[in-house]
Amino acid sequence: MTAKEAFASLISLYKKMMFPENGQVGWTMSQIDEMDVHFFDSLFAEEQIPQEKEVYLSDVW
Numbered sequence: 847m848t849a850k851e852a853f854a855s856l857i858s859l860y861k862k863m864m865f866p867e868n869g870q871v872g873w874t875m876s877q878i879d880e881m882d883v884h885f886f887d888s889l890f891a892e893e894q895i896p897q898e899k900e901v902y903l904s905d906v907w
Contacts (some may be wrong), residue, residue, distance in 0.1 A: 861889050
């Protein structure tokens, strides 16, 4: 399993745990506020946006 496949599997599992099919979520607002916003946002992204390669000023100049 590649890292990309593992991440996709993790997102799927995490989404199932956070939003069960029976509809009984039970999260409080403070718990939602403490969650990692970037990972939470990636749960609902239609497709993964590739990160840009880091470029340092010394490489450009």
